[in-house]
Amino acid sequence: MFQVRFHGRGGQGVVTAAELLSVAAFLDGRHAQAFPSFGSERTGAPVVAFCRISDSTIRTRAPIDAPDAVVVGDVTLINRVDLLAGLSPEAYLLINSSRGIAEVNMDEVPRRALTMPASELARTHLGRPLPSAALLGGLAALTGEVSLDAVESAVRQRFSGTVAEGNAAAAGAGYELVATLVREVGFGAVTG
Amino acid sequence: MLSQVEGSRAVADAVAACRPGVVCAYPITPQTHIVEAIGAKVKSGQLPDCEFINVESEFAAMSVAIGASATGVRAYTATASQGLLFMIEAVYNAAGLGLPIVMTLANRAIGAPINIWNDHSDAMAVRDAGWIQLFASTNQEAADLHVQAFRLAEELSLPVMVCMDGFVLTHAVEEIDVPTQAEVDAFLPPYKPRQVLDPAEPVSIGAMVGPEAFEEVRYLLHARALQALDLVPEIGREFAAAFGRTGAGLVQPYRTDDAEIIVVAMGSVLGTIAEVVDELRLQGMSVGSLGITTFRPFPAAAVRDALQGARSAVVVEKALSIGFGGVLATDVAMALTAHPVPVTTVVAGLGGRPITEASLERMLVEAEAGTLAPLTFLDLDRSLVDAELARMSANRRSGPVAENVLRRLMRTN
Numbered sequence: 001m002f003q004v005r006f007h008g009r010g011g012q013g014v015v016t017a018a019e020l021l022s023v024a025a026f027l028d029g030r031h032a033q034a035f036p037s038f039g040s041e042r043t044g045a046p047v048v049a050f051c052r053i054s055d056s057t058i059r060t061r062a063p064i065d066a067p068d069a070v071v072v073g074d075v076t077l078i079n080r081v082d083l084l085a086g087l088s089p090e091a092y093l094l095i096n097s098s099r100g101i102a103e104v105n106m107d108e109v110p111r112r113a114l115t116m117p118a119s120e121l122a123r124t125h126l127g128r129p130l131p132s133a134a135l136l137g138g139l140a141a142l143t144g145e146v147s148l149d150a151v152e153s154a155v156r157q158r159f160s161g162t163v164a165e166g167n168a169a170a171a172g173a174g175y176e177l178v179a180t181l182v183r184e185v186g187f188g189a190v191t192g
Numbered sequence: 193m194l195s196q197v198e199g200s201r202a203v204a205d206a207v208a209a210c211r212p213g214v215v216c217a218y219p220i221t222p223q224t225h226i227v228e229a230i231g232a233k234v235k236s237g238q239l240p241d242c243e244f245i246n247v248e249s250e251f252a253a254m255s256v257a258i259g260a261s262a263t264g265v266r267a268y269t270a271t272a273s274q275g276l277l278f279m280i281e282a283v284y285n286a287a288g289l290g291l292p293i294v295m296t297l298a299n300r301a302i303g304a305p306i307n308i309w310n311d312h313s314d315a316m317a318v319r320d321a322g323w324i325q326l327f328a329s330t331n332q333e334a335a336d337l338h339v340q341a342f343r344l345a346e347e348l349s350l351p352v353m354v355c356m357d358g359f360v361l362t363h364a365v366e367e368i369d370v371p372t373q374a375e376v377d378a379f380l381p382p383y384k385p386r387q388v389l390d391p392a393e394p395v396s397i398g399a400m401v402g403p404e405a406f407e408e409v410r411y412l413l414h415a416r417a418l419q420a421l422d423l424v425p426e427i428g429r430e431f432a433a434a435f436g437r438t439g440a441g442l443v444q445p446y447r448t449d450d451a452e453i454i455v456v457a458m459g460s461v462l463g464t465i466a467e468v469v470d471e472l473r474l475q476g477m478s479v480g481s482l483g484i485t486t487f488r489p490f491p492a493a494a495v496r497d498a499l500q501g502a503r504s505a506v507v508v509e510k511a512l513s514i515g516f517g518g519v520l521a522t523d524v525a526m527a528l529t530a531h532p533v534p535v536t537t538v539v540a541g542l543g544g545r546p547i548t549e550a551s552l553e554r555m556l557v558e559a560e561a562g563t564l565a566p567l568t569f570l571d572l573d574r575s576l577v578d579a580e581l582a583r584m585s586a587n588r589r590s591g592p593v594a595e596n597v598l599r600r601l602m603r604t605n
Binding site for chain 1: 195196198357359360363364365366367460461463464466467546547548549
């Protein structure tokens with residue numbers, strides 16, 4: 001079982017990102033379960049969503065307390081929300097930022113942490129700074145848990161027209177970018 | 193067709209495939225996505241011959257469903273929590289009149305304190321209303337139970353409530369084999385009412401009944417509800433044959449055959465419990481679980497059969513009968529009067545408190561050691577409770593409890 005926790009702010013598509021990841025895993029022929037942290041969400045307030053991916057049926061309904069990867073959609077959450085809660089030393093951390101991991105001023109940086117400019121990729125390909133698709137492409141490259149093809153298909157199922165194509169392109173760009181970074185940093189799934 | 197969808201969406205699709213004639217609803221979290229999706233289908237013409245009625249309250253929602261059902265139309269609504277309480281007079285009437293309405297209850301806590309999260313307090317508040325209450329443990333079951341609920345309701349002429357855990361199921365996206373229109377059409381015949389308001393053959397429905405016959409009319413309602421104990425498994429078998437997956441049943445035993453300790457529960461927590469059962473079995477503990485799908489009527493014989501060989505039954509429930517303890521546990525204990533098996537009540541998950549595998553494991557280790565209190569509150573923060581009790585005994589004007597507790601919690605975190 002691979003477990004992902006998404007952090008962001010209300011309105012940035014955090015819940016959608018978790019759902020899209022589950023759809024991508026499903027399209028890859030795996031089992032997946034996505035769910036939001038339940039609360040009275042408000043635009044701009046911190047939001048958390050979860051996704052489990054497994055090769056067998058997922059039965060548990062407990063929240064994810066020890067994620068294998070954490071995706072942070074909004075850099076302003078750093079040091080304000082406990083982004084590293086339950087994170088093992090082997091877990092991945094992927095942060096949406098155009099600065100390097102050393103420059104995001106985290107009190108504590110886990111070993112397998114990366115930043116990627118997901119909002120900028122979204123602005124380029126989608127015309128709006130909604131980082132989810134780019135982050136999912138990056139997560140696919142970083143963890144190898146879902147294929148880029150499946151992420152793109154999930155995006156195209158969810159959206160239509162130029163929004164679908166823009167998000168699919170952002171996912172592809174995110175994948176390429178992180179695949180390159182992964183070769184430099186020496187951790188992550190896509191090394192070839 | 194198997195797809196990765198939100199639970200609410202799958203339920204909306206399943207309900208729409210049942211071709212309801214009237215859907216009347218008032219939005220309340222966490223059921224809103226269901227009626228929203230059905231409303232969109234009506235508006236776009238995907239659900240022909242269905243009227244979606246935007247009512248002004250939950251009381252109106254159930255009242256309109258009663259009116260629609262009495263005129264021979266298949267009627268559906270959905271609600272949760274305070275919304276259910278607001279319609280409760282009409283909820284009793286729907287059952288008392290014997291009208292086969294199907295309603296989704298997206299289970300949620302009841303205030304005060306205000307809380308929008310999941311537990312079973314709402315379903316327990318209408319336990320005695322005369323509705324058949326089915327509890328889904330997965331979204332697949334939730335979708336499938338709705339299709340079977342219409343069959344059950346219309347064969348018995350009784351309303352059926354499909355209970356699914358709010359948020360935990362309604363907002364979860366997972367793989368669901370959503371019943372298709374062709375499958376449902378082959379399984380669910382058009383509604384043939386037992387009683388109908390028809391100008392061509394006038395009748396009145398809803399007579400006043402005095403002491404001379406009230407008990408008899410209520411007994412007949414009870415007797416009809418009990419027929420569901422045969423009918424639910426029968427419809428479940430037909431469903432399994434038609435759809436190729438498990439249909440509705442009374443109970444769901446899991447590894448109970450040789451189990452010394454059996455955990456009894458309802459709803460989505462059964463998945464987490466199954467994981468814990470497997471883990472504790474690996475560690476050598478003799479444990480199993482019993483899911484209750486049909487809660488009303490209560491399947492006492494099936495519960496007794498499943499539990500009578502056990503050393504103890506641990507009922508994990510997302511509800512609290514204030515001033516007593518368990519609700520489901522009381523029913524389980526009554527089912528076991530002839531075969532005494534000690535019943536422990538574990539109140540868990542109130543107001544959306546997560547029920548974790550670690551907490552369940554710790555609790556069951558205590559149950560095996562015989563040290564689990566007969567009424568246990570899972571993960572209760574005793575220091576928080578004690579601090580407020582101390583404050584109350586020290587000050588006459590100790591102030592509002594919820595605010596005091598929250599303030600202390602913020603200070604300690």
